[in-house]
Amino acid sequence: MTQLIFGQTHRHTDIVFIDEAHLLLTRSDPYNRFRQDNQLQEIIKLARIVILVFDPRQTLKFKGYWDQEKLQEILAPATTTVVRLTDQFRIHANSDVITWIRNFCNGKLTTLPAIQKFDFRIYDDAEKMYHEILRKNTQHGLCRILSTYDYPYTLNGEDHFVKAGQFRLRWDRNQPGHPLPWAEREDSVNEVGSVYTVQGFDLNYAGVILGPSVGYDEKNDQIILDPSKYEDGAAFSGRNHIKNSEAAKIHVMFNAIFVLLTRSIEGLFLYAANPSLRARLHELNHLRN
Numbered sequence: 001m002t003q004l005i006f007g008q009t010h011r012h013t014d015i016v017f018i019d020e021a022h023l024l025l026t027r028s029d030p031y032n033r034f035r036q037d038n039q040l041q042e043i044i045k046l047a048r049i050v051i052l053v054f055d056p057r058q059t060l061k062f063k064g065y066w067d068q069e070k071l072q073e074i075l076a077p078a079t080t081t082v083v084r085l086t087d088q089f090r091i092h093a094n095s096d097v098i099t100w101i102r103n104f105c106n107g108k109l110t111t112l113p114a115i116q117k118f119d120f121r122i123y124d125d126a127e128k129m130y131h132e133i134l135r136k137n138t139q140h141g142l143c144r145i146l147s148t149y150d151y152p153y154t155l156n157g158e159d160h161f162v163k164a165g166q167f168r169l170r171w172d173r174n175q176p177g178h179p180l181p182w183a184e185r186e187d188s189v190n191e192v193g194s195v196y197t198v199q200g201f202d203l204n205y206a207g208v209i210l211g212p213s214v215g216y217d218e219k220n221d222q223i224i225l226d227p228s229k230y231e232d233g234a235a236f237s238g239r240n241h242i243k244n245s246e247a248a249k250i251h252v253m254f255n256a257i258f259v260l261l262t263r264s265i266e267g268l269f270l271y272a273a274n275p276s277l278r279a280r281l282h283e284l285n286h287l288r289n
Helices: 002-007 039-046 068-075 095-104 126-140 186-190 245-261 275-288
Strands: 013-018 047-052 119-123 143-147 161-164 167-170 203-210 214-217 222-225 264-272
Touching (some): 013 039, 039 047, 039 068, 095 245, 126 167, 126 186, 126 203, 203 245, 214 275, 264 275
Parallel strands (some): 119 264, 143 203, 203 264
Antiparallel strands (some): 214 222
């Protein structure tokens, strides 16, 4: 359908509904057979009504980089109605859990959520966290280890590993044509999922490794990110098209963390590879207990 609309400009439609509109391309991308400048702009030209679900927290690559300024620029010529969706139904937790996650992904460290039915834990040992995920998976299913994209991974047919202390587990294997998505494959409990593996999927429990790019500023008690330690080079491809590429890198990295931290329904476990951040989370966890 997308190729038909973009390739034949004489064709129009009445209503287009776009779920996850934040994944639309914002520049030409021949790999995806899009040669214009902006997918949303092209769709608006060819539809009388466009309904789009847009989450600025899920922009993960420069080739589809969106922020509020970019969105408003594209929508400016059109008559628009905005409906803000503020409730979420995946995470079965009190509002303080989502508030903590949002603060974290804005660089702020706050008091940990109160102990509640939603199982929110801080781990000092990634290996112990993994074994707890294995136990939970035996009980509930759909429990997986995830990580920020801070460990080398290339599609060369070989296994690549996430290493954190005594923990060592391979990245998710690329299995094109497999009938099940990664999260639903039984063997994926023995792998580490990336943001691309789990975006759009639900887990019962997620154990998330915050890799070396996720650091801590002790003076200001804030989360800091280091793009030089982020291994997803493809995410930053095309930075010449971005006004402030360094700020955009941070935006994309925090978005990826947000996606990872909001996959689970029943519980979220965290381990930080950075020693300073790990110590601060340990301290906050101690105060909570």
